[in-house]
Amino acid sequence: MMRRLMVLVPVLLLPLSASITSTTTPDAPAYTADGAMKLPDNYREWIFLSSGLDMNYNSAAPASGQSTFDNVFVNPSSFRTFLATGTWPDKTTFILELRSADAHTSIDRRGHSQSTTVNAIEAHVKDEAKIPGKWGFFEFGSDKSARITASPADCYTCHEAHGAVNTTFVQFYPTLIDIAKSKHTLSPEYLKDASFPSPSPASR
Ligand code: HEC
Numbered sequence: 001m002m003r004r005l006m007v008l009v010p011v012l013l014l015p016l017s018a019s020i021t022s023t024t025t026p027d028a029p030a031y032t033a034d035g036a037m038k039l040p041d042n043y044r045e046w047i048f049l050s051s052g053l054d055m056n057y058n059s060a061a062p063a064s065g066q067s068t069f070d071n072v073f074v075n076p077s078s079f080r081t082f083l084a085t086g087t088w089p090d091k092t093t094f095i096l097e098l099r100s101a102d103a104h105t106s107i108d109r110r111g112h113s114q115s116t117t118v119n120a121i122e123a124h125v126k127d128e129a130k131i132p133g134k135w136g137f138f139e140f141g142s143d144k145s146a147r148i149t150a151s152p153a154d155c156y157t158c159h160e161a162h163g164a165v166n167t168t169f170v171q172f173y174p175t176l177i178d179i180a181k182s183k184h185t186l187s188p189e190y191l192k193d194a195s196f197p198s199p200s201p202a203s204r
Contacts, residue, residue, distance in 0.1 A: 096123070
């Protein structure tokens with residue numbers, strides 16, 4: 001009898017533990033009681049996609065002359081799905097972290113390195129149950145939670161018009177763009193942008 005019980009107990013526990021893990025996927029977006037998105041506190045342990053330097057949404061140079069890095073991270077489970085499919089699943093969360101470019105730090109004489117202070121943080125999230133347009137932007141600044149940026153806004157317009165995959169800027173993420181090409185998941189908008197004369201028609 002005792003032996004039979006010992007076999008039964010783990011079987012009975014299984015569905016319970018499975019349902020706990022599925023509702024608390026560690027890298028899914030989380031929200032406060034009043035619907036603001038919580039800044040994921042371990043995003044620095046996520047997958048690093050790229051650092052843009054002085055990528056600017058306006059062509060005008062920054063008045064201050066201060067250069068800025070933006071670091072892009074994505075949650076690991078969505079990254080793995082992207083490797084397999086070339087698209088982003090529900091609950092994908094990107095974090096964009098802005099840091100000033102420092103000069104003459106330590107032994108560096110002529111390059112730039114990233115400041116220890118974070119200037120601002122933004123997120124781009126796919127949450128089909130919570131966001132009417134599926135994808136939403138959140139501007140945290142230096143706060144730990146942020147309300148969704150209401151649409152229409154520049155964020156949505158530019159990402160929808162130019163993002164290479166699912167309104168995200170995969171064309172700037174060097175380990176991902178070739179996956180999107182091989183899986184044929186590039187957006188028509190990006191392909192239109194990319195149809196300017198190719199530098200080397202021979203390289204296919
Ligand atoms: C004029 C175009 C443009 C506008 C407007 C714009 N972005 Fe972006 N965004 C970009 C580009 C280009 C990148 C790629 C950055 C890189 O490679 O480092 C990017 C990347 C991002 C990412 C990383 C995930 C992704 O989608 O690729 C986030 C988060 C983000 N932007 C948030 C915002 C928010 C919030 C706003 C509005 C306040 C905004 N963006 C407005 C062009 C734009």
